[in-house]
Amino acid sequence: MHISNQLLLWDQAAITLVDIRQKELAQGEVLPPFIIPANIFLLSVQGSAQVQSDQAEFAWTGFQLLHSGKGAILSIVPIKDKFIYYIIYYKALLHEANPLQEQYCFSPEAPLLLYNKIQQMHQKWDQPEERLHVKALFYQFVHLTLKELRLQEHETEVRTTSVAVQVITYIREYYAEPITLDSLAEVFNFSAYHLSSLFKEHTGVSPIDYLIRYRLDLASELLMTTNASVGEIAASVGYKDVYYFSRIYKKRKGVAPAYHRNSEQLQHKVAESPLNFPTSSISDNVTDLYINNDNHYHNTDKGEIHMFTSKPTRSVAMAAILLCGSLLLSACSNGTNTAAKNSSNANNKVNQATPIASEESPKTRIVSTPRGDIEVPAEPVKVAADQYMGHLLKLGIVPIGARTFMLDEGWMDKAEIPQETLDTIEDLGEFPMNLEKLTMLEPDLIIGSIEDYVDQYEKIGTTVFLPYWEELSTAGPLDKFRRVASIFGKEQQAEDWIAEYEQKVVEARSKVSNVIKEGETVSIVQFAEKTVYVLAATGGNYGSSTIYEMLQLPPTESALHMKEGFESISLEVLPEYLGDYIFVYNGDAEITNQAMESDIWKSVPAVKKGKVFLYGDNYHDEFVMEDPYSLEQQLDTVVNLLLGTDK
Incomplete structure (x- = not known):
């Protein structure tokens, strides 16, 4: 079969959808031979069966796709268990002829994309107002089918990387939808760990990292080629939270989205005419060309404001470098003297003859949890938690990310926690915390209070399970504070407050x-x-x-x-x-x-x-x-x- 001919026929034929059905045959139940009244696509999704179309016989297991023309004789005999399939009936006319009669059958490399399309078509078929949408989905289904047929020409190469190829194809199709590692694992019927390992072995990156890169590359292209707002672009590539999108874009691309758009446009102008680029000297006033407030978070005490200033001349740059060097040397000198002085004073209070210890502090500690002993960083810097906000803050620990509820707990107003402190904490949603955001924060310690979610957190980083509720009761509040403090080696600080x-x-x-x-x-x-x-x-x-x-x-x-x-x-x-x-x-x-x-x-x-x-x-x-x-x-x-x- 020539794919190029098929593409031409599909492009020129007038298509009419006749029916879309989902069928289930129990073991022992047979679909007797019958003459199909229109062209068909038949996609099996579960079970095994012996399928006969005209004189061709196929032994099917799992996902298989059959196309056959009007008038063919079709029969299906389940081999074991139940056999589930979808069937699309359609008519194709080209100059009063039916051009799409060719029969073919194959095992698709990315079956879930086909399954998703046909499932959507079936769900919407009985809604007259959705028929146009169904037809659009049908053309997408056909497009995916023809792509699969082309892949069959390179069958050996494809099969060695089928899992990764399927995940990549799925991501590129559904990047705008909510996708997590667990949802991908469920779709492809793998454990999250195994799927991630297979994908990384083939691509060198994790599925979520690939998703993020793909989304941000699309966003970058939209920033350069459209006038859509940053919020619109964020939503179009799968980020409903524009603030989070801006942060992840800046982290991956090095600049904020709107800044990127503005600087690219400016560089284009410079390329056309260098005179368009502003200059400055030491005595010149620097002109602020751009203020990045694309998310308007300055109105809600959130976010950052970045300034894009004119490019310094060579003399300014050299002066700045010399000044920075001078300040650095001065700071180092003062810091050393101050540290030595403070250390000396501290030792004098204990024992003047005691030398300063030079032993290196341990880098990890062992913490006992209901799930066993866990090795944690001795001094974790980036802590994320789904509970225990007040405990952490009282110990002087500001988490980098926390559950939504923790950011607006009832005691906060009276405790007068500075808003600028709370603004540094990433909102990670409700239980379980948003795994994609959590991954991007790269925490060196995660605290989980509900055991059902701990396994998910452990895939991202070192996790301590510290239950807030035990059965239907809760541990005494002072003991709870002691438990939190013990994770960080701050037992004495906890005891001081308790006293x-x-x-x-x-x-x-x-x-x-x-x-x-x-x-x-x-x-x-x-x-x-x-x-x-x-x-x-x-x-x-x-x-x-x-x-x-x-x-x-x-x-x-x-x-x-x-x-x-x-x-x-x-x-x-x-x-x-x-x-x-x-x-x-x-x-x-x-x-x-x-x-x-x-x-x-x-x-x-x-x-x-x-x-x-x-x-x-x-x-x-x-x-x-x-x-x-x-x-x-x-x-x-x-x-x-x-x-x-x-x-």
Whole structure:
């Protein structure tokens, strides 16, 4: 068969789609011979079968593609299990003749692209308003088929690299869609590790790295050849977050996208006329030709502003180099003297005769985790985490990337964390963290709090599994802080803060000692849709550790004997769980108000006596987390509630 002839025929023929079906034959079920009423494409996607078209017989397993013309006799006999296939019926007219009668059958090298097209066509076929779209997909299907036929001419070469070729073809087809290593592995039915190894063996790069390069090369071309905005270009190549696109573009290409566009255009002008390029001298005012604010993140306290200034003359460049050299030598000299002086002072305080140690610090440490011992960097610089923001910041560690929720936790406003600090942290989305962004950050340590996602993180970098929740309860907040600190060798820093906090707790207990009388008890509840949560004396959340464990307010008997961190009950039995004082966590204001308007609630003795403390702010407050900042704020809030000084 001559592919060039096929291309010519498809280009000139008038095509009419007749039907698109998906069929499934069970083992023992036979499609008896029948005369096909129109030209067909038949793509098998699962199972094995003996297929006969006219006098040709084929033993099919997995993906196979058959094309046959109108009038051929087709029969299918499944060999084992079920056999699933798609079939497209179409008519082709060229000067009142049917030109596409040639029969061919082959095993495609990139079957998933064909499968994706035919699956989309089948899904949209019954929607009249989608018929034009279906026809467009059909032409894409035909184009891919003809490309496959051409590849068959180089069968040996293709088969040795089939996996990599398929992945590359898939990426080039679907680069604008969300693609991750795990999604590729699922599509091609490999483990993520094995697929990545096979791809890298053939190409020298990982699949995601290839995807990023391909996307950015396309983006670069669009920047140079269109007037589309950076946001439009980012979306067109698969990046919905223009800020992230700008960052990754700058990291890979060396300059921001808009800067790249502007500088390329400027170079083109210079090539046409060198007089278009501005010059300067030492006494000249430098003209700012361009400000890169293509993402407008300066309006939201995010992003960077880069300036493109005129090119310095040779004398300016030399002067700058000499000045930098002078400053560098000066800095080195001053730094050495200062370091020596400080070191000397420090040693004098301990023992003047003790020489300065020259031992090199260990480069790694061993950390014990629920998944076993992990070797981690002794002093990690680039930390990413899906939990524990307050713990990290209190230890002086600013992560390079974190889960979205962590960037707006309820304690942050009161803790006065500088916005410029938070702006340096990459938003990595929700659970699991965005693996593509995480990969680009190149973390030297990742902290994962949910075991289901740890395997994914471990493919990117050294990962410590530190569960936030254990079963349905949570570890004590101070122990949790100690665990985080131990990862970084900052145990002493954690103990110093704990000592200060425990002193504040002692002072707080003294302040509220006369509020709850001897023999009285305290309950903590939270209303939710169709249920009420009563928090346990240990292992609970939403301030229960501060109320029960820190301030040592007496729990009810039921709270003492809960196996988990809470118990879920109905509103009807709630009075049986309540003590003399009730703390109500206001997680959902509307549901809480409805429950507190019920007759059952109003009949509770503590409610009648006004011994109810409502606290919290719709899950965006200091009671959601149990980091050091939250604990400090929780303590103040609860004390103020008990003393009636809450504002």
